[in-house]
Amino acid sequence: MPELPEMEAWRRALADPVSVFPIAKAGPAHIATLKTFDPPIATLAGRRFGGVERRGKRLLLPTDDGELVLVIHLMTSGRLKHLKAGEKAPKAPAFALEFEGGSKLVLTENARRKRAGVWLLSPEAAEAEVAHLGPDALGLGAERLGEILRRESRRLHPLLRDQRALAGIGRAWSNEILHQAKLSPYALSTDLDDAEVERLAAAIDEELARGLALRERGAGDERTYRIHDKLGQPCDIDGTPIARVDFEEHTIYYCPTCQTGGRVLKDRRLSRLLR
Numbered sequence: 001m002p003e004l005p006e007m008e009a010w011r012r013a014l015a016d017p018v019s020v021f022p023i024a025k026a027g028p029a030h031i032a033t034l035k036t037f038d039p040p041i042a043t044l045a046g047r048r049f050g051g052v053e054r055r056g057k058r059l060l061l062p063t064d065d066g067e068l069v070l071v072i073h074l075m076t077s078g079r080l081k082h083l084k085a086g087e088k089a090p091k092a093p094a095f096a097l098e099f100e101g102g103s104k105l106v107l108t109e110n111a112r113r114k115r116a117g118v119w120l121l122s123p124e125a126a127e128a129e130v131a132h133l134g135p136d137a138l139g140l141g142a143e144r145l146g147e148i149l150r151r152e153s154r155r156l157h158p159l160l161r162d163q164r165a166l167a168g169i170g171r172a173w174s175n176e177i178l179h180q181a182k183l184s185p186y187a188l189s190t191d192l193d194d195a196e197v198e199r200l201a202a203a204i205d206e207e208l209a210r211g212l213a214l215r216e217r218g219a220g221d222e223r224t225y226r227i228h229d230k231l232g233q234p235c236d237i238d239g240t241p242i243a244r245v246d247f248e249e250h251t252i253y254y255c256p257t258c259q260t261g262g263r264v265l266k267d268r269r270l271s272r273l274l275r
């Protein structure tokens with residue numbers, strides 16, 4: 001699941017390759033992936049990108065004539081590939097761009113339900129598309145994080161993943177950050193004292209920077225994550241088996257020793273049914 005570290009690594013890797021050559025051909029695009037039809041995607045042909053920007057988990061590729069912006073959101077299962085000229089391309093990509101000289105940018109999505117999206121927009125419409133996003137999670141700092149936490153009382157795990165509150169963190173990095181900060185995923189945002197807010201702000205920066213450094217070196221999930229998706233494996237701090245709990249529609253991983261004072265978190269959906 002690509003989040004801020006993964007998308008920022010992509011942004012850095014793609015900035016040069018996608019702006020060297022003009023676009024020779026835009027498409028094909030899966031009908032569920034391409035979210036816009038006006039202007040048609042074919043109008044990209046002959047134009048050149050002026051680099052790659054990132055907003056939260058989205059990539060924005062503006063054309064250097066200032067007229068169009070291609071927005072890419074990979075969601076959970078979308079993946080990007082940059083192929084050199086002559087490299088074998090996937091058979092049925094969700095979206096593809098071919099550059100003059102033969103290199104390609106390809107989006108694949110190995111899921112029955114296509115959720116990744118590509119939008120071709122005017123610069124104004126692209127701004128509107130990302131206007132709901134909160135400030136970037138990387139470099140947020142304790143003061144601004146404190147304001148976000150105090151706005152309303154919310155559990156930390158869903159709050160960190162709320163792109164309107166702060167942008168870039170999803171399920172995996174929310175698990176990693178809360179473990180690093182030694183805070184319970186169920187803790188209420190308004191219950192944190194100043195020291196805990198400082199710790200959480202530091203953990204956000206440390207973990208996202210650690211993830212970015214690893215992803216830039218091509219590290220896979222197993223090496224990158226210390227707690228996410230590692231049920232039963234020992235916590236790297238105290239050796240306690242990592243636990244998991246289902247919360248709403250997804251799973252939270254945590255260390256009972258580091259994060260919840262030894263308490264095992266109850267499945268919220270189950271306890272709601274039994275009440």
Ligand SMILES: [Zn+2]
Nearest residue numbers: 235238255258
């Ligand atoms: Zn631990």
